[in-house]
Amino acid sequence: MLEPSTIPEATLYAYTVLFTAIMIIVLFMTAAVLRRRRKRYQTEKRVQEYFDQWLGDLLLGEINENSDIEIPEELLDRPHNRLAREFAINQLINTKKNLIGQASRNVIQLYRLLELRKTSWDKFSSRFWYRKARGIYELYMMEQRDAGGAIGKHTDHRNAYVRAEAQTALLAFEGFDGLRFLGGLTQPMNNWQQLKLLEQLHALDPGNFEGLPQWLGSANDSVVIFALKLADIYQQLQVREETIRCLRHPNSHVREQAVKTLVHFGDEEAGNLLAEQYPTETEHNRKAILEGLEQVATDAQRGFLETTLASDDPAVQLQSARIISRCLKGGEAIIAAKALAQPEPYRQILLHIQSESVR
Amino acid sequence: MKILADILVYLLVTGIFVYSVTLIISYIVIGINSVNETREYLHKNEATDYRLLAASPHAPTVSILAPAYNEGATIVDNVRSLLSLYYNKLELVVINDGSKDDSLQKLIDAYQLEKVDFFVNYRIPTKEVKAVYKTKHPAYNKLVVVDKVNGGKADALNVGINIATNDYIVCIDADCILEHDAILKMVKPFLEEGEKKVIASGGVIRIANSCEVTNGRLTRVHLPDNYWARMQALEYIRAFLLGRMAWARLDGLLLISGAFGAFDKEIAIRCGGYNTNTVGEDMELVVRMRRYMHEQDVPYKVTYIPDPLCWTEAPETGTILTRQRNRWTRGTIETLRFHKKIFLNPRYDLLGALSYPYWLLFEMLAPLIEFAGFVVFLFLAFFGLINWHMFFAFLIFIVSFGYLNSVFAIYMEVYTFNQYRRRKEILKLVLAALTEPFIFHPFVVWAGVRGYFDFFRKSKSWGEMTRRGFGKPQPKNG
Numbered sequence: 001m002l003e004p005s006t007i008p009e010a011t012l013y014a015y016t017v018l019f020t021a022i023m024i025i026v027l028f029m030t031a032a033v034l035r036r037r038r039k040r041y042q043t044e045k046r047v048q049e050y051f052d053q054w055l056g057d058l059l060l061g062e063i064n065e066n067s068d069i070e071i072p073e074e075l076l077d078r079p080h081n082r083l084a085r086e087f088a089i090n091q092l093i094n095t096k097k098n099l100i101g102q103a104s105r106n107v108i109q110l111y112r113l114l115e116l117r118k119t120s121w122d123k124f125s126s127r128f129w130y131r132k133a134r135g136i137y138e139l140y141m142m143e144q145r146d147a148g149g150a151i152g153k154h155t156d157h158r159n160a161y162v163r164a165e166a167q168t169a170l171l172a173f174e175g176f177d178g179l180r181f182l183g184g185l186t187q188p189m190n191n192w193q194q195l196k197l198l199e200q201l202h203a204l205d206p207g208n209f210e211g212l213p214q215w216l217g218s219a220n221d222s223v224v225i226f227a228l229k230l231a232d233i234y235q236q237l238q239v240r241e242e243t244i245r246c247l248r249h250p251n252s253h254v255r256e257q258a259v260k261t262l263v264h265f266g267d268e269e270a271g272n273l274l275a276e277q278y279p280t281e282t283e284h285n286r287k288a289i290l291e292g293l294e295q296v297a298t299d300a301q302r303g304f305l306e307t308t309l310a311s312d313d314p315a316v317q318l319q320s321a322r323i324i325s326r327c328l329k330g331g332e333a334i335i336a337a338k339a340l341a342q343p344e345p346y347r348q349i350l351l352h353i354q355s356e357s358v359r
Numbered sequence: 360m361k362i363l364a365d366i367l368v369y370l371l372v373t374g375i376f377v378y379s380v381t382l383i384i385s386y387i388v389i390g391i392n393s394v395n396e397t398r399e400y401l402h403k404n405e406a407t408d409y410r411l412l413a414a415s416p417h418a419p420t421v422s423i424l425a426p427a428y429n430e431g432a433t434i435v436d437n438v439r440s441l442l443s444l445y446y447n448k449l450e451l452v453v454i455n456d457g458s459k460d461d462s463l464q465k466l467i468d469a470y471q472l473e474k475v476d477f478f479v480n481y482r483i484p485t486k487e488v489k490a491v492y493k494t495k496h497p498a499y500n501k502l503v504v505v506d507k508v509n510g511g512k513a514d515a516l517n518v519g520i521n522i523a524t525n526d527y528i529v530c531i532d533a534d535c536i537l538e539h540d541a542i543l544k545m546v547k548p549f550l551e552e553g554e555k556k557v558i559a560s561g562g563v564i565r566i567a568n569s570c571e572v573t574n575g576r577l578t579r580v581h582l583p584d585n586y587w588a589r590m591q592a593l594e595y596i597r598a599f600l601l602g603r604m605a606w607a608r609l610d611g612l613l614l615i616s617g618a619f620g621a622f623d624k625e626i627a628i629r630c631g632g633y634n635t636n637t638v639g640e641d642m643e644l645v646v647r648m649r650r651y652m653h654e655q656d657v658p659y660k661v662t663y664i665p666d667p668l669c670w671t672e673a674p675e676t677g678t679i680l681t682r683q684r685n686r687w688t689r690g691t692i693e694t695l696r697f698h699k700k701i702f703l704n705p706r707y708d709l710l711g712a713l714s715y716p717y718w719l720l721f722e723m724l725a726p727l728i729e730f731a732g733f734v735v736f737l738f739l740a741f742f743g744l745i746n747w748h749m750f751f752a753f754l755i756f757i758v759s760f761g762y763l764n765s766v767f768a769i770y771m772e773v774y775t776f777n778q779y780r781r782r783k784e785i786l787k788l789v790l791a792a793l794t795e796p797f798i799f800h801p802f803v804v805w806a807g808v809r810g811y812f813d814f815f816r817k818s819k820s821w822g823e824m825t826r827r828g829f830g831k832p833q834p835k836n837g
Contacts, residue, residue, distance in 0.1 A: 004376045004749065012752035019759040023766050027789070030770045034782055037773075097408075130402035137406045160553075161403060192550035195417045229417070284625065314480040351476035359475070359495065 044087045046074065051091050058095070058106040069113050077115055089116050093141045111142045121147070129159040136162070140169035148173040155181035164193045171200045176207025179230075182215045182223050189222040194229065206234050216242040221251045228254070232261040240265060247277050256285050263292035270296040275304040290319040297327040309338065314345060321349045325357070368739070375732045379757065382721055386764055392605035397665050397775055400604075409543040412550075413445045419549060420526050421542055422450040422624070424519030426512050427533040431460035435469040437533050440575025442501060446542040451502050452519045453533065457486075457509025467492065470499045483517040483632035486510035491522065512617070513633035513640035520632050523624060530641075532618045532671065536567060536577050541668040545621045548662040555658040558648050559622045561607075561615035562663075563599040565778065566592040567670035577670050582784040587680055589791050590799040591673040597768040600665060600775065607663035611714035613649070615661070617641030619669035626651070637697070638820075639690015646698050653707050667776050681806040688810025689818070691723045726807025758796050765792035 050072055057063045074084045089111075096107040111117065120142070124135030136154070139147045147169075154166035167189075170178035189197075215227035216239055228246060231239050243265070246258035259277065262270045274289045274296070281289060290308070293301065305328070309320040321338075325331040335353060339346035412418050423441060427434055434453075441451050455463045466472060477491035485507070492504040507518050516530055529545060531537065541562065548560045568583035583589045606612040617640065630651045633640040645661065652659040674680040695702075695718060702719065704711040739745050769788055772778065779785055813820070 004372060004753065009748055009752045012749075012756045016752075016756045016759045019756075019763045023759070023763045026763070026766045026770050030766070030773050030785065031782075033770070033773050033777075034785065037777060037780075130405065134406060165406075188553055190551050190553055191419075192547060195415055195550065196411060198417055199411045199415055314478070315482070318478055318480065345478065348476070348478045352478035355476040359493065 040083050040087075043074065043084050047072075047084050047087050048091070050075070051088075051095075054110060055095060058099075058110065059103050063106050063110050063113070067109065067113060069110075071114060075114055077118060085114075085116060085119050088114060089119065089138055092116070093138065096141060108142050117142070117144060120144070124151070129162050133159070133161040133165045136165040136169050140165075140172040143172070145173050152181070156185055156187050158187065160187070160190070160193075163187055164189075164196065167193065168196055168200055171197055175204045176201065176209070179208075180211060182218070182226065183211055185218075185220055185223050188220065189226055194222070194226050197226070198229065198233065209234065209236050212236055212239050213242055216246065221249075221254055224249065224251075224254050225257045228257040228261045232257075232264045235265070237265055237267075240267070244273065247273065252282050252285055255281070256288050259285065259288050259292050263295050266296055268298070271298050271301045275301050278304070278308075287315075287319075290316065290323065294319070294323050294326060297323050299328055302328055306334075309335075317345065318349055318352065321346070321353055322356070325353045368735070368744070371731070371735050375728065375735070378720070378728055383760055385717065385721060386760075389601055389605040390764070390767060392608045393601040393771065396604045396608035396663075397600065397771065400665055401775065404547075407547070409445075409540055409547070412543050412546065414447050418446075418448050419546060420448040420450070420524075421446060421529055421546060421621075422452055422519070422523035422525040422527070423529045423531060423542070424452050424454065424516055424523065425531050425533040426454045426456050426515035426519065427458065427462055428456045428509070428512075428515075429458045429460045429462065430533050431458065431462040431465055433534060434462045435465050436575045438466065438470070438502065440536065441531075442499060443539070443575075444537060444542050445539050446546075448525070449501050449542065450523065450525050452505060452522055453502070454505045454507060454515040454519045454522075456507060456511070456515040463504070463506055466504050470494050470502055470504075471496045472502075472504055477522075479518075480521055482521055482628050485514050485517045485521065488518060488522075511635060513635040513637075516640070517632040517635070520624060520627060526624055527621055528624045528627065529619070529621045530617065531669070534672065535564075535618050536572065536575065536670040537619070538577070538666075538668045538670075541619070544664055544666055544668060545619075548664070549621070549623070552660075555660040556626075556652070557623070557662055558626045558652060558659045559615055559620060559645060560662045560664065561603065561612065562619045562621075562668045563603075563665055564595060564616050564618050565667045565670050566595055566673045568592075568673055568675060570670065580778045580780075582779050582787055583673070583675075585675040586791070587677065587799075588673045588675050589787065590795060591680075593765060593768070593788055593791055593795070594799075595673075596772045597765060600771050601764075601768050603663050604665055606714065607661065609709065609713070610660055611709050611717075612661045612663060613646055613710075613714050613718055614642040615645050615663075618671050620645075622648070634697070637690055637693040638686045639694045642690060643694040643697060646694055646701070649710055650698060650701060650707070653710065665775065667778055677802065680802070681809065684803055684806035685810040685813055686820075688723070688726060688807040689814045691718065692811070692814050695719055695723050726804045727811060729804045730808045761796055762792060765789075765795065 054063065054069075063069065074081050075088055077085070092107055092111050096104055099107060117139075120135050120138035122135070123131045124139060124147070126132050126135065132154075136151050139151065151166050151169045154162050155170060157163040157166060167178075167181055170181055172178075209230065212227055212231060215223050216231070218224050218227070224246065228243060230236065231243060240262075243258055243261050246254055247262075249255050249258065255277075259274060262273060271293060274293055278286055278289050293305075297305065302324075305320050305324050308316050309324065311317055311320070321335050324334050328334065332350075332353070335346065335350045339350045423444075425437075425441065430437070438451070438453060453466065455466070471494050472492035473494065474490050475493050477488075479488045479491075487508045489506045489508065492506070494500065494502060503522060505518055505522055507515065519530070520528060527546065527549060529542060545560050545562055549557045551557070566583055566588055567577060568585060568588040569581040570577055571579035571581070583592055603612060603614070620641065622644070626648055627644065630644070630647045632644070634643045634647070637643050649659070649661065674683055695715070698715070701707045701711045701715045703716065707715075736745070766789065769785060769792070773785060779788065
């Protein structure tokens with residue numbers, strides 16, 4: 001049995017000394033971290049001075065592939081210059097984010113002239129996932145297209161961060177053609193990654209969607225969802241049938257996205273399809289359907305909407321009233337009649353809808 | 360009789376000893392897990408460009424819920440600060456919980472609010488909503504102000520949930536200062552969910568006393584000048600950077616601070632929203648949501664963000680601090696009592712096997728056990744039963760471990776987010792840690808014991824939390 005008297009006094013003192021020793025070490029480590037931060041700050045300040053000068057040259061086009069700039073001592077590829085070179089890469093990335101055209105290309109030249117690619121490549125070659133991911137990020141931000149082949153092999157990497165960066169890199173290098181990785185993707189893509197890829201594509205002219213039907217039939221549900229988003233944003237009406245088929249998908253998230261995509265396709269049949277889908281759906285997806293119907297409902301869904309208006313769920317009542325009022329001929333009169341027949345809750349719903357319409 | 364007394368003393372002494380040993384082991388496990396979780400978080404987000412999320416049409420929609428009661432002095436500035444947060448798909452719902460001051464009128468005047476007809480869906484039963492206000496001013500179109508009958512913070516938040524139109528809710532204290540990118544960072548874990556549904560995400564709360572605040576924005580961080588506030592700054596670093604990060608890694612987090620937490624609205628509604636019968640409504644909601652997900656057999660997780668995103672004013676007097684800790688103790692007792700079914704119940708996995716027992720033993724019972732230990736010590740000392748050599752050996756052992764834990768927390772702070780940049784401030788923090796076992800800790804234990812008294816007296820009081828306000832001079836006798 002563990003009890004105080006079983007512990008020799010000397011053991012307690014020994015542990016006290018041990019704790020105190022560790023505490024002193026931790027205090028020294030804290031001081032060292034503070035000192036390192038100060039040193040880093042000073043290094044960064046010095047490097048920033050070079051950058052202030054270079055930035056002006058970049059904008060004036062005085063730095064290009066033929067430039068012969070003198071690399072400052074503290075930016076040379078030496079182990080003790082690691083901090084300064086890291087800072088330089090960050091500065092170049094941040095500068096490039098805010099520039100376009102020739103100035104942006106000049107930033108890449110400066111990256112090459114400072115021989116920073118080797119640092120990025122070393123990171124990419126690391127066995128640690130976070131260094132590998134960071135290396136990929138730097139390489140695609142600096143448009144090192146020749147690294148595309150090696151990076152492309154990691155689009156299905158087991159680590160989510162490495163594959164996310166590799167996928168983004170492929171799109172950065174190849175635009176819409178880079179989406180081909182979707183065909184072989186077995187690992188999931190979370191919503192953050194999908195958002196990142198969509199933003200990456202946002203700046204480009206819409207391109208090749210040949211793989212879309214295949215991606216919509218993928219065994220990887222996140223690929224199907226992403227493909228549905230692509231079809232939605234880029235109005236790929238040629239995959240309408242595949243999208244409708246997704247309404248029968250076993251994954252409710254896929255069905256939810258299919259509903260949203262069909263709504264944005266906005267054809268005449270969308271309203272009927274959604275109304276048919278409604279009774280079979282989860283509560284969450286029913287909400288998505290009603291939100292979608294606000295954009296596509298016609299008088300053909302009048303019967304369906306009158307049924308949902310009479311539902312027991314106040315949220316469904318309100319949304320149905322909103323759709324009827326906005327999409328059906330004489331919609332507001334329908335709600336007004338309902339409010340007259342059954343003031344509670346429809347009178348307040350009518351006022352709510354009217355209030356929304358004037359705002 | 361003597362044998363009985365000996366047995367009793369033996370059991371008490373051994374019990375407290377075993378308790379202490381378990382606590383020390385827990386702290387070591389927490390420290391290790393916290394380091395791993397924080398390091399992983401920093402690596403994961405090193406190159407994250409949160410700007411993507413700020414304006415993306417694909418970002419999830421978020422409603423901030425800010426309950427306010429008698430906040431007339433600061434409400435207009437606080438709302439302005441919240442309206443300027445970086446996030447496009449945002450709605451700000453300010454709930455005036457029957458304030459007796461002019462909070463509502465100030466909001467109406469400042470933001471050109473107009474009363475609108477609003478159908479309130481009382482999915483969660485609450486006190487009556489008197490009116491809903493919106494504005495036609497395009498700069499404030501994210502703002503919704505709700506005026507309701509007073510019902511307490513939990514009731515006000517439930518009204519906010521009922522009114523909110525977006526998918527995620529971020530519950531905050533109206534008098535907190537949020538960093539401009541706070542919502543972006545809080546929302547990201549929800550987007551990163553994989554097989555496990557993210558039901559809630561917590562953020563670190565930091566102490567804003569003595570910090571410089573301009574136009575509702577924190578412009579410069581300082582360590583609090585006031586002793587009580589400074590001790591809380593240390594305590595918060597320890598609790599948030601070590602404790603909650605470690606529990607997040609172990610997937611056993613039971614508490615997301617009411618001052619700043621994000622939730623999946625649908626799950627929160629299905630669970631019935633905040634419980635109005637407890638003063639620990641923040642912890643109670645998280646426990647209930649977790650319990651619900653377990654009972655539905657849906658894989659889930661609760662995440663935590665170590666970035667300093669929310670700044671709050673800490674009590675600067677013993678009286679107010681006592682009220683706060685008294686309430687926290689009652690809230691913990693009430694929550695654990697409501698959910699006693701979880702305790703060591705295999706159906707709830709780690710929640711029942713580790714999180715609940717930890718909170719029961721080392722959070723809820725801690726003030727009682729420590730107080731009992733002190734009483735036993737006095738008793739033994741009075742009857743001359745103390746082996747003083749052993750006593751001092753144990754005392755310096757446990758005090759040195761406590762110091763080590765605090766110093767480690769300070770190191771983690773410096774290594775990660777380094778909010779207190781001057782060496783002098785770190786030194787002051789270390790010195791504050793040295794006084795903790797003799798001044799601050801006994802005080803907090805006593806406040807906890809009083810919480811027990813009040814719990815058994817069935818007190819539901821929040822206790823008035825007088826605040827000085829940001830950027831105001833400190834009272835001389837504070």
